[in-house]
Amino acid sequence: MIADAPTLEAPVGAHRAALTRLLAGRADVGEALSAALARLDARWSAEETEVWASGALGLVHANAGGRCLAAYFRLSASAREQEAAALAADARGAAEVARHAGSAAALAVLEAMPAALLRLPDAGARAFWWRGLVRLAREASDGVAPLAAHAHAVLAAGGGPAFESFVAAGLRATGGSRARRTAFFALEDPAARRLLERAGGALGFEDLERRLKLFGRALWGVAPRLAGLEGAGLAPAPQRASIAGELIRLPHVYRGVPPARVPPLYRAALAHAQAHLVFGRRQKVGKIRPLQIAMTGLIEDARVEALAIRRFPGLRALWTPWHEARPGDAMTAPMLMARLARALLDPDYEDPDGFVEKGRRLFAEADGRLDDPLLSRAIGGLLGNDIGQMRLRFDLKAYVVEPLYRDDNLALWEFDEPPDERADEIEQAVDAARPTPEERDDGRPSDEAPEPEAGRARPVSADERGPVVAVYPEWDRAAGAERPGWTTVRDAPAPHGDAAALEAALQRRHGFSERIARLVKGARIGKAARLRRQPEGFDLDLDAAVDAAIALRTGDLPDERIHRASGKRARDVATVILLDISESTRDRVGGATVLEIETLAVAALARAMEAAGDAFAVRAFASCGRDDVRLFRLKDFADRFDRDAMARLAGLRSGLSTRLGAALRHAGAEVEAVRAHRKLVIALTDGEPSDIDVADPLDLVEDARRATLSLRRRGVDVFGVTLGGAPSGAVFGRANTIPVKKLEELPARVSELYFRLARL
Amino acid sequence: MTVDASAHLAAELIRDEPYYRPVGDEIDLFAAAYAGRLPVMLKGPTGCGKTRFVEHMAWRLKRPLVTVAAHEDLTAADLAGRFLLAPEGTVWHDGPLTAAVRLGAICYLDEIVEARQDTTVVIHPLTDARRALPLDKKGELVPAHPDFQLTISYNPGYQSAVKDLKESTKQRFVAIEFDYPEPAIEAEIVMREAGVAAALAGGLVDVGLRSRNLRGDGLAEGASTRMLIHAAKLVRGGAPLDAALRSAILLPITDEPDLREALAAAIAASLPEAARL
DSSP states (O other), X not given: OOTTSOOTTSOTTHHHHHHHHHHTTOHHHHHHHHHHHHHHHHXXXXXXXXXXXXXXXXHHHTTOOHHHHHHHHHHHHHOSSOOHHHHHHHHHHHHHHHHHHOHHHHHHHHHHHHHHHTTOOSHHHHHHHHHHHHHHHHHOGGGHHHHHHTHHHHHHTTHHHHHHHHHHHHHHHHTTOXXXXXXXXXXXXXXXXXXXXXXTOOOOHHHHHHHHHHHHHHHHSSOOEEEEEOOXXXXXXXXXXXXXXXXXXXXXXXXTOOGGGHHHXXXXXXXXXXXXXXXXXXXXXXXXXXXXXXXXXXXXXXXXXXXXXXXXXXXXXXXXXXXXXXXXXXXXXXXXXXXXXXXXXXXXXXXXXXXXXXXXHHHHHGGGGTTOTHHHHHHHHHHHHHHHHTTOOOOTTTOOOSSTTSBOOGGGEEOSSXXXXXXXXXXHHHHHHSSSOGGGGGTOOTTSOOXXXXXXXXXXXXXXXXXXXXXXXXXXXXXXXXXXXXXXXXXXXXXXXXXXXXXXXXXXXXXXXXXXXXXXXHOOOSOEEEEEEESSOSEEOHHHHHHHHHHHHTTOOOOOOOEEEEEEOSOOEEEEEEEEOSGGGGSEETTEEHHHHXXXXXXXXXXXXXXXXXXXXXXXXXXXXXXXXXXXXXXXXXSOOOHHHHHHHHTOOOOSBBOHHHHHHHHHHHHHTSOOSEEEEEEEEOSOOBOTTOSOHHHHHXXXXXXXXXXXXXXXXXXXXXXXXXXXXXXXXXXXXXXXXXXXXXXXXXXXHHHHHHHO | OXXXXXXXXXXXXXXXXXXXXXXXXXXXXXXXXXXXXXXXXXXXXXXSSHHHHHHHHHHHHTOOEEEEEOOTTOOHHHHHEEEEEETXXXXXXXXXXXXXXXXXXXXXXEXXXXXXXXXXXXXXXXXXXXXXXXXXXXXXXXXXXXXXEEEEEEOTTTOOTTSOOOHHHHTTOEXXXXXXXXHHHHHHHHHHHHTOOHHHHHHHHHHHHHHHTTBTTTBSSOOOXXXXXXXXXXXXXXXXXXXXXXXXXXXXXXXXXXXXXHHHHHHHHHSSSOOOO
């Protein structure tokens, strides 16, 4: 204990005295301290000031530095109606940040506090803030300063809880890469911005992407190429879809739409964009006024929609609910145009306005030649003139296509030279039109620094990272194709741990192992077969019956087993148990870490399978980039599950990331090589694949899902036992996902698993 | 002693023309194969009219038809025959295949891959130059009647690799490929089979196309012509269109929620009145 830090029993005023004594003569902080004390004395009792001073002392002892202290004193002085305890907690948090991430980081945090406090109304909300920052300081100190600088944006998404979960998600998503982390917490990483946009829990493009692709493909026979739409820089993501070449880009979220209407809205947007792609054609801009550009777009929208409705009449009902413009609306050019858009789509809509009437009439007269793309320009030009003569103000820059589901219509035009105000948007559109970023051509993700040896033909050699066991493809979600030879699985030595301790822990769970053993033994896994010559059954076994009758007549003793029955033959099952031992298995679930639960569960399960005589192998995995998916062989098919295997199981430590797809592929390949009627892979994981070289964890989720599907097609059943966290059927399918929240639930879940097996 | 199979088989002679709408040259092909007594394999997705086609051809060729639906418990004895007991002793009873061989019928083995591979081997001597069926239990070699012909159906789509025909079995057959017919023809079939108006039949066929677009992307098979006919019959029986589509197509075809939602939306889009699915 530091000599001049007073203890709690010290008389009131001791902390304050120590603080002033320590900082006496410090020119950089003295002034701020006296100013703060003057303000606080006016507001608080001596006891309260003392609480505050004890917190400030902590900051002094953390060597936070003069600028930090001054910032804290300024914060204390300016804070209104603050409780002393809350301010003291701030000091403790800042001290903790300073200790782990340095005084510059602590300073950045303290300077962000005044603005942040607007979003952190009470001590509870502030606790989230500090928990997030302290965790970040401990685990990735270089992320603190960028996050502090953007704290307002993160807090705006959902206050303290959103802030803390943003930190957790950022740490998980960026793995060990410093550059990625800085980009993430500075909100330069698109994944970070998406996370914020969806902090409210709204359904977004990612959630609906598969359904949309299926919908689009069901309609037109080809799967649409879809991508999420990013905002430029820190700007919020655009709220209108955008088409570039064949690529349809949809907003990541449509803000302010009630959840139930989100899926239909995305479908409406997709159907509209597809109508453009099927029926539209690009046109030269040439000499045309802004209003005419907008009107031509509006007529073109109506034209392609009319054609699409001819093909799929139900689309009208998908689109009309989004048209809400009414005759009573204000007379502005955009409003009038929205009314015309509605009138052209919805035959039941009545509008007395002459302009709307004229538009409707012109469009109806053109009914016979709707498939002419130049029609939109002709009608749009006329109507654009009309609006111009009505002297309604119109600003193309501020104009937004209505209603919400329609796209920005940028794809309609071939600009001779891009008009300035839209130049960057067009550039973006052109970027997006390229099938994939150029770097992908040689099979390298674009966000990775070029490595000389990267690429498909890169020799995969044994190095200090362990011998290469196998190489597997990985699913590229953006390109919708497999990247061959993408991941490398390496053998990692499994260190021995304390088998006795694991054994003891197993013993302590009284009845747990016994229940699992009973369940595994009793499971009816085996080939369904009709059994002939049975003593009882649902049907006569004709051949046996005839034999018996012959025996009777010839005076022999007949065999009474003359029935047929159906049953399961001897169990014939091979299993690979796969443990996720990534960093996230360090998380605690009800008092134990995920890894502890996993090892206990596997120990009990393996023991039971060993007793039942089933063939099985146990593998653990963790990854550090696609080149290094480490596989720990705890038990091979040929080995017994003995004390050595227990020791290896006990020796597992959490660390690195979760490249689930590669591990599943490998486990599947191993179990496939075994001769058995039923082949299983049981993966125990926290269900959140991620790796340091993958920006968007959803990529790995999709890859793991693909791996599961392909194994299932080859006759290997894959089950996911997900521990802790939210159970998600995304990887294993809902029926094959077995969520376990507590170790005690495991026997019940195992019985479910075997029940499903017996049924399949 | 042999049970006379002819009386039994006379009942299998098809008297009324089964409705079949030809799509391509399949009738001529089958007739040519029959003229050469070549075994035929009908390949195609479920519910596209394979079985109906065989019935139609049997009627057209005026041959009795013996149909056996294969299943995994089908034994060689179930096909060829076995000894049964009678008061005076054991009596041989021809199986459906043997009966067809003796009598000169067309024997149609539906979904042959469902049977175990060792069962399938029983047809081998019938499908090459020997054209005979050995009954080893009885010690008889039954030469095939000159009119006998073997036809099997086979849906390569949904069977797993485990259930595939042996190479030695496959190569004995000439194959005729079936698929769902062109929309106009399929609409005609739905109209005729379910007795509904052309507009409804056309709409249902369009629904079928939506689902077939998803073949291979979640759906193993799109909605079959048979499913469309079922939906049409439900509507004809008084069910509202949306309920009929839901019961006859959407619910049977998939259990995956994403897929069901997407398909429901696509179906709703292709129907005039927004059917709530």
